[in-house]
Amino acid sequence: MRKDPAASLFPDEARVRLYDEALNAARIGAWECDLDTERLSWTSGVYALFGYPVGNPLRRASIVDLYVDESRRHMELARAEAIRTGCPITLDTEIRTWRGEARWMRLSINAARENGRTVRVFGCKQDVTADRLSIEQLRRQAETDPLTGLANRAMFQARYREVVDDSLNHGFASALVLIDLDGFKELNDTLGHLAGDACLCEVAQRLRRAFHNAGLISRLGGDEFSIILRAPTDPARIAEVLQRTIVMLSRPLFWNGHRIAVSASIGAALIGRPHRRRIADLFEEADLALYQAKAAGRNRVHLIGDQAQSRAA
Structure with missing residues (x-):
């Protein structure tokens, strides 16, 4: 088995810390949802993106309510498609944080399958608000x-x-x-x-x-x-x-x-x-x-x- 070159440079704990710091700097977090129980799991980056208190329970219905109406529809359609086909999907969605702040999020949805059935969905969520605002500013200038x-x-x-x-x-x-x-x-x-x-x-x-x-x-x-x-x-x-x-x-x-x-x-x-x-x-x-x-x-x-x-x- 080929050895990971990074393993010789960083011990496991330092490597995990480095990955976490890099993801946080890029405003990226990881998530997953067990389809049998609807149980959500988030890394700290997703909590930060949604402005969601770490101690609060993660209920999917409550989190879905944080999506703006049109983005919620697109997200649910994309999620259903990923579950049905097993193909990964990426889309940009607009959310309101737990405190009501408007943000744009790049959502990736992947499906994990067992015995031909999708059992969980997972992926990344990245804060792309600054990029969207820059694009909107350029659009306004052009128009x-x-x-x-x-x-x-x-x-x-x-x-x-x-x-x-x-x-x-x-x-x-x-x-x-x-x-x-x-x-x-x-x-x-x-x-x-x-x-x-x-x-x-x-x-x-x-x-x-x-x-x-x-x-x-x-x-x-x-x-x-x-x-x-x-x-x-x-x-x-x-x-x-x-x-x-x-x-x-x-x-x-x-x-x-x-x-x-x-x-x-x-x-x-x-x-x-x-x-x-x-x-x-x-x-x-x-x-x-x-x-x-x-x-x-x-x-x-x-x-x-x-x-x-x-x-x-």
Whole structure:
């Protein structure tokens, strides 16, 4: 039998201690569950991950309750699959610790079989919260306009396909709205880009407050914003809501002692029921409606779609 080289370097007790220290440093713990008795066994790393008092009894039902609902469903399905097939499975799950702290855990499930029957499941649990937070931060940076905090063009396009897609199932969306600020170039030329940035941030905040239930609010770039409306669905009500938006956006902004006049033009393409138009057609209609609102004198709303009517603030 080939001798473990580590055995000559470390006595058994030191080797066990070294393994434990390495696992704890990596925020990893081991676990197992006897399927006949549902008895759980944890190493110290799992107790630490769940923030679970070492003296408390380990009851599987209580531990399962610490998983967030969706993660609990995925975990139970994976566990059942591992028990049925004997194949190892790894998945990331979200939990709430014993004290309510949110954490992400990488769970590995292995099955031990005897006489063709799975008798226990075991594996590792690793705290991957920091990795998930880093990934989430990178995702937000990739999807968010850094100035206003709204979704950027890339996120708008991705979400647009999801909510108003080419499959002719336009989901909950009722209108695609494009908003363009009037005279924004003159503002930048007169007071500078800092004033322009302050104006864009204020407009973003006003849109957030007014359309917090919208499918998506985004800054497409420059002084152009977009909204995917969920409701209302009635064309007259949509026109009324967007007309109030014109009034809301027209309130002046005060910046560094300057009173900045703000106004916007809005174009919207009504999606309507049943859905029979492609994304590109809807966006082209919204863009045309925006052009017509500006051509009619700016600070106006123009709608295109079934029973749509042009409205001015």
